[in-house]
Amino acid sequence: MAKIFLCLILITLTQIFLAIEANPRFLQSVKNNPMKQRTEKLSHFRFYWHDVISGSNPTCVNIIRPPAANNKTSPTGFGMVNMIDDALTEGPESSSKLLGRAQGFYGQASQQDVGLLMAMNFAFSTGKYNGSTITILGRNPVFNKVREMPVIGGSGLFRFARGYVQASTHTFDMKTGDAVVEYNVYVMHY
Numbered sequence: 001m002a003k004i005f006l007c008l009i010l011i012t013l014t015q016i017f018l019a020i021e022a023n024p025r026f027l028q029s030v031k032n033n034p035m036k037q038r039t040e041k042l043s044h045f046r047f048y049w050h051d052v053i054s055g056s057n058p059t060c061v062n063i064i065r066p067p068a069a070n071n072k073t074s075p076t077g078f079g080m081v082n083m084i085d086d087a088l089t090e091g092p093e094s095s096s097k098l099l100g101r102a103q104g105f106y107g108q109a110s111q112q113d114v115g116l117l118m119a120m121n122f123a124f125s126t127g128k129y130n131g132s133t134i135t136i137l138g139r140n141p142v143f144n145k146v147r148e149m150p151v152i153g154g155s156g157l158f159r160f161a162r163g164y165v166q167a168s169t170h171t172f173d174m175k176t177g178d179a180v181v182e183y184n185v186y187v188m189h190y
């Protein structure tokens with residue numbers, strides 16, 4: 001019974017795909033796939049991410065405050081969302097060479113501990129990478145020594161990118177919340 005059902009689903013899906021294929025205005029396969037002429041390579045980038053909350057020029061701003069359920073705010077800050085436009089630099093010092101910016105947001109997605117959901121684009125502005133981006137979406141338990149998050153795509157020189165990043169805190173100021181985090185990016189791209 002299950003097999004027949006699966007078959008029916010497959011036949012229906014095939015018909016849908018054939019119908020789409022028959023409409024050349026909607027879908028055309030790319031002849032001479034340009035990516036076939038190139039080899040996919042693995043690159044490793046290392047840089048520092050500067051999350052500045054304090055001072056008159058913050059690069060991280062709170063955009064959503066956790067709603068107080070029954071007037072009790074979550075001890076982990078569950079529900080908080082910050083928008084970021086953080087500098088990415090070659091070295092850990094803020095005066096170090098600017099390579100690009102991390103733009104996006106992160107939110108506190110864990111009720112039990114501090115586990116951020118990070119959604120950000122690394123927008124590079126240096127040399128041949130100027131204008132190319134890498135997109136990260138993943139879980140960041142910030143108090144762990146090394147946090148791994150997936151690279152889910154990219155643009156420009158990072159088209160078809162996939163991979164992962166490893167983030168480790170370089171410095172964290174408990175008073176201001178400012179942080180410098182080392183990012184090691186391992187990305188497959190053409």
Ligand SMILES: *[C@@H]1O[C@H](CO)[C@@H](O)[C@H](O)[C@H]1NC(C)=O
Pocket residue numbers: 070071
């Ligand atoms: C929450 O606090 C406000 C102000 O202190 C009070 O008026 C309200 O009744 C409280 N709500 C609950 C659900 O306790």
Ligand SMILES: *[C@@H]1O[C@H](CO)[C@@H](O)[C@H](O)[C@H]1NC(C)=O
Pocket residue numbers: 125126127130131
């Ligand atoms: C990067 O590209 C932008 C836009 O094309 C350009 O204005 C800028 O000068 C470039 N920066 C570098 C460092 O090449």
